[in-house]
Amino acid sequence: xxxxxxxxxxxxxxxxxxxxxxxxxxxxxxxxxxxxxxxxxxxxxxxxxxxxxxxxxxxxxxxxxxxxxxxxxxxxxxxxxxxxxxxxxxxxxxxxxxxxxxxxxxxxxxxxxxxxxxxxxxxxxxxxxxxxxxxxxxxxxxxxxxxxxxxxxxxxxxxxxxxxxxxxxxxxxxxxxxxxxxxxxxxxxxxxxxxxxxxxxxxxxxxxxxxxxxxxxxxxxxxxxxxxxxxxxxxxxxxxxxxxxxxxxxxxx
Amino acid sequence: xxxxxxxxxxxxxxxxxxxxxxxxxxxxxxxxxxxxxxxxxxxxxxxxxxxxxxxxxxxxxxxxxxxxxxxxxxxxxxxxxxxxxxxxxxxxxxxxxxxxxxxxxxxxxxxxxxxxxxxxxxxxxxxxxxxxxxxxxxxxxxxxxxxxxxxxxxxxxxxxxxxxxxxxxxxxxxxxxxxxxxxxxxxxxxxxxxxxxxxxxxxxxxxxxxxxxxxxxxxxxxxxxxxxxxxxxxxxxxxxxxxxxxxxxxxxxxxxxxxxxxxx
Numbered sequence: 001x002x003x004x005x006x007x008x009x010x011x012x013x014x015x016x017x018x019x020x021x022x023x024x025x026x027x028x029x030x031x032x033x034x035x036x037x038x039x040x041x042x043x044x045x046x047x048x049x050x051x052x053x054x055x056x057x058x059x060x061x062x063x064x065x066x067x068x069x070x071x072x073x074x075x076x077x078x079x080x081x082x083x084x085x086x087x088x089x090x091x092x093x094x095x096x097x098x099x100x101x102x103x104x105x106x107x108x109x110x111x112x113x114x115x116x117x118x119x120x121x122x123x124x125x126x127x128x129x130x131x132x133x134x135x136x137x138x139x140x141x142x143x144x145x146x147x148x149x150x151x152x153x154x155x156x157x158x159x160x161x162x163x164x165x166x167x168x169x170x171x172x173x174x175x176x177x178x179x180x181x182x183x184x185x186x187x188x189x190x191x192x193x194x195x196x197x198x199x200x201x202x203x204x205x206x207x208x209x210x211x212x213x214x215x216x217x218x219x220x221x222x223x224x225x226x227x228x229x230x231x232x233x234x235x236x237x238x239x240x241x242x243x244x245x246x247x248x249x250x251x252x253x
Numbered sequence: 254x255x256x257x258x259x260x261x262x263x264x265x266x267x268x269x270x271x272x273x274x275x276x277x278x279x280x281x282x283x284x285x286x287x288x289x290x291x292x293x294x295x296x297x298x299x300x301x302x303x304x305x306x307x308x309x310x311x312x313x314x315x316x317x318x319x320x321x322x323x324x325x326x327x328x329x330x331x332x333x334x335x336x337x338x339x340x341x342x343x344x345x346x347x348x349x350x351x352x353x354x355x356x357x358x359x360x361x362x363x364x365x366x367x368x369x370x371x372x373x374x375x376x377x378x379x380x381x382x383x384x385x386x387x388x389x390x391x392x393x394x395x396x397x398x399x400x401x402x403x404x405x406x407x408x409x410x411x412x413x414x415x416x417x418x419x420x421x422x423x424x425x426x427x428x429x430x431x432x433x434x435x436x437x438x439x440x441x442x443x444x445x446x447x448x449x450x451x452x453x454x455x456x457x458x459x460x461x462x463x464x465x466x467x468x469x470x471x472x473x474x475x476x477x478x479x480x481x482x483x484x485x486x487x488x489x490x491x492x493x494x495x496x497x498x499x500x501x502x503x504x505x506x507x508x509x510x511x512x513x514x515x516x517x
Binding site for chain 2: 030
């Protein structure tokens with residue numbers, strides 16, 4: 001349903017794709033300039049760096065888009081009452097919407113990927129197994145981002161600055177997931193912190209699996225870690241939401 | 254001339270009214286500013302990382318690039334503060350028919366739209382931009398004279414005028430689609446390209462941001478002048494601003510004449 005909502009506006013599709021490309025132009029141009037001057041792009045070859053950013057832009061939407069804005073709006077304008085009476089549970093309902101968003105993110109990502117590969121050229125994954133593993137890690141990230149969305153969305157019960165929360169969430173994910181630059185270029189304490197947090201696995205790890213920079217044993221560790229984070233965030237989201245919804249009933253009388 | 258002055262005066266009274274409306278929600282205001290600063294942190298982190306890998310970027314040092322960044326932020330802040338009401342134009346005014354109300358006012362509708370700006374979170378941009386600029390001017394040991402301050406102030410405003418002209422041109426998309434804010438936003442964001450030395454880009458992009466969408470005149474050429482790299486390009490900025498605004502108003506009026514309200 002959400003997907004159809006987007007496809008009505010075909011022009012949006014081109015605009016979003018265009019935006020993606022503009023964002024990546026800066027990063028790629030800067031690294032190319034560095035590479036031309038020093039012969040080294042942060043320990044990567046320039047082809048790897050270009051591929052890194054193209055892939056990051058391609059899959060970024062999966063990590064950053066979502067439903068918490070819709071959810072917070074429905075809390076504010078009272079639409080939530082109707083949604084709670086749905087035959088689906090509230091989480092299932094929003095997960096459906098979220099999947100619609102993801103489908104749209106996939107279309108945008110695909111277009112961005114094709115156009116960027118034509119402009120800059122990229123390196124292909126080292127083998128097919130790595131390609132599939134990268135996809136698997138991306139898919140495992142979807143529940144993680146979804147439950148984060150539900151947690152941030154639930155804050156809408158307490159604060160009216162939905163927009164601020166939204167920006168806050170996006171910035172945190174952008175910083176920790178490697179959207180800005182490969183995590184290896186950050187200071188050590190930051191790298192250690194990002195090992196524990198689930199954000200790195202949303203973008204940085206799948207891209208590096210594609211580039212063949214991750215050991216097989218590490219991939220297994222990453223998969224287990226992501227599943228555990230998914231369960232953990234699910235519990236938090238559920239408890240927090242149930243707590244908040246009780247408060248609303250009391251207020252409502 | 255007096256008509257233009259009158260329009261500008263009315264603009265400020267509209268702006269004042271929306272500021273009062275905004276201050277009602279003080280907490281949201283603060284959250285907005287903080288989140289704005291965090292967004293900018295993302296960009297600053299990138300600049301930091303870049304300069305851990307190189308001494309200079311197309312001949313620009315770390316501090317010089319940060320100065321360029323700070324100057325850009327001041328212009329963007331002024332623009333956001335004064336004219337981002339444009340983003341409401343499609344979704345709010347046209348869609349909900351409020352535009353008809355504005356058309357009946359004895360001022361140009363653009364003035365009313367600009368005046369309805371509620372993006373006072375732009376304060377975050379301004380504070381950050383001014384702070385970075387001052388720090389970098391000191392670090393680069395550029396003497397902060399009254400002349401320089403006035404120059405920065407003047408050309409930052411010119412920069413804001415250039416960006417808002419470009420936004421105004423693209424805002425005419427609102428006459429055809431309600432989701433115009435995404436159109437404006439897409440082109441607005443191109444200014445981020447001009448936050449880095451132009452020499453790192455390919456010829457196509459250089460031409461794009463110098464001649465077609467002249468974001469390079471917002472902060473890039475002015476900063477080159479403050480740094481003593483290029484003394485003359487800065488004086489083209491006001492001319493660019495005037496030309497862009499003539500185009501913007503012409504295009505806007507043309508689109509306005511074709512406009513039919515949603516109601517009837």
